[in-house]
Amino acid sequence: xxxxxxxxxxxxxxxxxxxxxxxxxxxxxxxxxxxxxxxxxxxxxxxxxxxxxxxxxxxxxxxxxxxxxxxxxxxxxxxxxxxxxxxxxxxxxxxxxxxxxxxxxxxxxxxxxxxxxxxxxxxxxxxxxxxxxxxxxxxxxxxxxxxxxxxxxxxxxxxxxxxxxxxxxxxxxxxxxxxxxxxxxxxxxxxxxxxxxxxxxxxxxxxxxxxxxxxxxxxxxxxxxxxxxxxxxxxxxxxxxxxxxxxxxxxxxxxx
Amino acid sequence: xxxxxxxxxxxxxxxxxxxxxxxxxxxxxxxxxxxxxxxxxxxxxxxxxxxxxxxxxxxxxxxxxxxxxxxxxxxxxxxxxxxxxxxxxxxxxxxxxxxxxxxxxxxxxxxxxxxxxxxxxxxxxxxxxxxxxxxxxxxxxxxxxxxxxxxxxxxxxxxxxxxxxxxxxxxxxxxxxxxxxxxxxxxxxxxxxxxxxxxxxxxxxxxxxxxxxxxxxxxxxxxxxxxxxxxxxxxxxxxxxxxxxxxxxxxxxxxx
Numbered sequence: 001x002x003x004x005x006x007x008x009x010x011x012x013x014x015x016x017x018x019x020x021x022x023x024x025x026x027x028x029x030x031x032x033x034x035x036x037x038x039x040x041x042x043x044x045x046x047x048x049x050x051x052x053x054x055x056x057x058x059x060x061x062x063x064x065x066x067x068x069x070x071x072x073x074x075x076x077x078x079x080x081x082x083x084x085x086x087x088x089x090x091x092x093x094x095x096x097x098x099x100x101x102x103x104x105x106x107x108x109x110x111x112x113x114x115x116x117x118x119x120x121x122x123x124x125x126x127x128x129x130x131x132x133x134x135x136x137x138x139x140x141x142x143x144x145x146x147x148x149x150x151x152x153x154x155x156x157x158x159x160x161x162x163x164x165x166x167x168x169x170x171x172x173x174x175x176x177x178x179x180x181x182x183x184x185x186x187x188x189x190x191x192x193x194x195x196x197x198x199x200x201x202x203x204x205x206x207x208x209x210x211x212x213x214x215x216x217x218x219x220x221x222x223x224x225x226x227x228x229x230x231x232x233x234x235x236x237x238x239x240x241x242x243x244x245x246x247x248x249x250x251x252x253x254x255x256x
Numbered sequence: 257x258x259x260x261x262x263x264x265x266x267x268x269x270x271x272x273x274x275x276x277x278x279x280x281x282x283x284x285x286x287x288x289x290x291x292x293x294x295x296x297x298x299x300x301x302x303x304x305x306x307x308x309x310x311x312x313x314x315x316x317x318x319x320x321x322x323x324x325x326x327x328x329x330x331x332x333x334x335x336x337x338x339x340x341x342x343x344x345x346x347x348x349x350x351x352x353x354x355x356x357x358x359x360x361x362x363x364x365x366x367x368x369x370x371x372x373x374x375x376x377x378x379x380x381x382x383x384x385x386x387x388x389x390x391x392x393x394x395x396x397x398x399x400x401x402x403x404x405x406x407x408x409x410x411x412x413x414x415x416x417x418x419x420x421x422x423x424x425x426x427x428x429x430x431x432x433x434x435x436x437x438x439x440x441x442x443x444x445x446x447x448x449x450x451x452x453x454x455x456x457x458x459x460x461x462x463x464x465x466x467x468x469x470x471x472x473x474x475x476x477x478x479x480x481x482x483x484x485x486x487x488x489x490x491x492x493x494x495x496x497x498x499x500x501x502x503x504x505x506x507x508x509x510x511x512x
Binding site: 027093 | 275278279281282283284293306308324341342349379390391392395396398399400401402406411414417429431451458
């Protein structure tokens with residue numbers, strides 16, 4: 001992933017500078033430039049930065065956008081508005097993929113974020129190679145400045161992750177999954193207990209048994225979970241046996 | 257997309273409640289529940305909510321998580337920690353896809369976000385069907401609470417977008433793209449002008465011409481852009497012709 005610089009153009013609220021810095025650091029970015037910030041430095045920026053104070057302290061302060069991005073080979077501007085002359089426009093996710101695919105590690109890429117109230121002017125957007133739009137609700141699309149930085153940085157960070165991340169993080173599971181045979185034996189065991197306790201009738205199988213089968217097949221149990229369930233079944237059987245033994249003894253005592 | 261409720265568990269800073277509400281609304285979510293908020297209502301929550309004040313005002317206040325999620329068919333908890341007993345864990349993006357694929361519009365889905373300092377407890381995480389992890393930097397993974405809501409809501413919102421969004425938003429372009437013939441004629445015209453101004457030498461073609469060809473082919477010009485460039489070339493030719501006419505007249509005058 002190339003060296004990505006976040007450029008905040010004339011931010012009004014120092015809290016947003018701190019929030020943007022923290023957002024950047026959580027996603028592995030650390031180069032922040034501020035073009036004519038209204039209030040900076042400011043305790044509010046430091047407070048919102050939390051563990052990303054270093055990024056706030058190392059931020060470059062510039063008078064112009066040109067100064068902030070002069071060494072960048074790609075300059076992108078975030079924009080919520082439709083423009084009079086269309087510009088190459090990408091979603092945040094598509095931009096992240098574009099950067100990851102087309103630029104090298106030592107390429108400098110700058111991303112401009114505009115003012116809290118008015119964004120970037122048309123003249124500022126015209127300085128850019130690409131425009132970025134963050135998809136948002138048509139009813140209310142006003143994403144906070146630091147939040148916008150968070151989303152764009154998140155999309156960039158996701159590009160650096162392995163594409164092989166499993167939907168369910170099976171590798172991090174602590175026990176091996178149960179085999180078909182283990183689950184099958186458990187279901188047989190369960191069926192046997194259901195008969196013993198009078199839940200199932202051998203002459204009239206019910207839909208409930210199929211539903212239990214479906215349930216235990218669906219949840220993809222691990223080896224240990226099956227063993228725990230088998231243990232419970234065995235305990236039920238022992239308890240039933242000792243009960244029946246007690247009853248037998250009682251009967252014999254009654255008869256005796 | 258099902259009805260998604262955001263549940264903030266014991267948030268400390270009212271600013272985060274407002275920030276979360278605004279984040280939700282920008283991504284089309286509006287159902288917010290607060291479990292034992294420390295300071296609420298609070299002007300700081302209202303201020304950070306900006307145009308999402310309605311969500312803050314309509315937030316449900318609950319004493320327990322169970323109360324907040326009782327009608328939900330899926331409850332997910334955000335977690336940054338590795339747990340002693342692994343739980344089904346998904347990235348934020350995978351969770352969004354899972355919800356979009358597997359649940360209906362009238363299903364209630366709740367997503368829990370824990371305390372600013374400590375997240376959710378293990379007992380709270382055990383209430384969940386799924387755990388969500390937002391990918392973050394290993395050096396500093398402390399994502400602000402409202403920012404976490406923004407990312408999870410953004411991933412959910414992206415699922416509702418058409419998968420057909422073009423990388424470059426070609427549909428929104430104002431002019432039709434130039435045809436091969438238009439670009440070809442322009443390049444011929446350009447070459448002719450380059451010869452007239454002495455940039456090109458007909459006996460020794462240079463690499464520069466090929467580079468110009470590559471440049472103008474690469475940028476995928478539209479019809480209007482090609483016409484503008486052709487207009488410039490024509491003006492150059494006219495100017496050259498009138499210069500050469502002037503010189504001719506001057507020469508004749510000198511000779512006369």
